[in-house]
Amino acid sequence: QVQLVESGGGLVQPGRSLRLSCAASGFTFSNYAFHWVRQAPGKGLEWVAVISYGATNKYYADAVKGRFTISRDNSKNKVFLQMNSLRAEDTAVYYCARVADEGVYYGSGSYLQYWGQGTLVTVSS
Amino acid sequence: HSALTQPTSVSGSPGQSITISCTGTNSDVGGYNYVSWYQQHPGKAPKLVIYDVDNRPSGISGRFSGSKSGNTASLTISGLRAEDEADYYCSSYRSGDTVIFGGGTKLTVL
Numbered sequence: 001q002v003q004l005v006e007s008g009g010g011l012v013q014p015g016r017s018l019r020l021s022c023a024a025s026g027f028t029f030s031n032y033a034f035h036w037v038r039q040a041p042g043k044g045l046e047w048v049a050v051i052s053y054g055a056t057n058k059y060y061a062d063a064v065k066g067r068f069t070i071s072r073d074n075s076k077n078k079v080f081l082q083m084n085s086l087r088a089e090d091t092a093v094y095y096c097a098r099v100a101d102e103g104v105y106y107g108s109g110s111y112l113q114y115w116g117q118g119t120l121v122t123v124s125s
Numbered sequence: 126h127s128a129l130t131q132p133t134s135v136s137g138s139p140g141q142s143i144t145i146s147c148t149g150t151n152s153d154v155g156g157y158n159y160v161s162w163y164q165q166h167p168g169k170a171p172k173l174v175i176y177d178v179d180n181r182p183s184g185i186s187g188r189f190s191g192s193k194s195g196n197t198a199s200l201t202i203s204g205l206r207a208e209d210e211a212d213y214y215c216s217s218y219r220s221g222d223t224v225i226f227g228g229g230t231k232l233t234v235l
Contacts, residue, residue, distance in 0.1 A: 046226060047226055108177065
C-alpha cells in the first residue's frame with residue numbers, strides 16, 4: 001500500500017537551515033508529483049510547494065519562495081524540502097502528500113490523495 | 126495570497142445535515158473544477174473526502190457530497206455521526222500552478 005514517511009524535523013535556530021525528507025513506497029515513485037503542506041500549531045493547512053514527476057516543474061508559496069527548495073531523487077524514492085533562512089513563522093508540522101494520478105501536477109487528478117503523518121519543525125532560539 | 130474563506134465553526138445534531146462553504150475568486154474556486162475537501166481529526170494527517178468539486182474517493186461514505194456555484198464551493202455531510210466531528214479544509218487549484226487552502230472549519234456534533 002502507499003506509504004509516505006517524513007523525517008528531518010526538529011528544533012532549529014532562526015536563520016539556520018533544515019532539510020526534510022519524505023520516503024515513499026508502495027507505488028512507482030517516478031510517475032507521481034508531490035506536495036509539501038504545513039500546519040502551524042493550532043492553525044490551518046498551508047500549501048508550501050509542489051514538484052512534478054520529472055522534477056521539471058516546481059512551484060512555491062509566496063511565503064517560502066527564495067528560501068525553500070523542493071527536490072526529488074527518483075532512484076531513492078524520496079522527496080526533499082530544503083529550508084533555509086528559517087523564521088519563527090515557519091514553525092509547523094510539515095506533511096508530504098502525493099497526487100492522485102500519474103503524470104500530472106495540476107488540474108484533473110492533482111488532488112492530494114495520500115498524506116504522510118508529518119514531521120514537526122520548530123524554529124526558536 | 127490569503128486563504129479561501131470558510132466559516133470557523135459549524136455544528137449539528139446526530140442525523141442532521143450540515144453544509145460548509147468555501148469562497149474564493151475567479152483565479153481559483155470559480156475558475157476551475159479542481160476543488161477538494163479534507164477531513165482532519167486531532168493529531169492526525171488530513172484525509173481526502175471530496176475531489177474535483179463533487180467526486181468521492183473510494184471508501185468515503187455517500188453521506189459526504191460536494192458542489193460549487195460561482196466562486197463558492199460547498200461540502201455537505203448528511204446523517205451526521207459522532208465520528209464526523211473533525212476539522213474540514215477546502216482546497217483549490219489556483220492559476221499559476223499553485224494550490225490554496227481554506228482556513229478550516231471545526232465541525233461539532235452536538
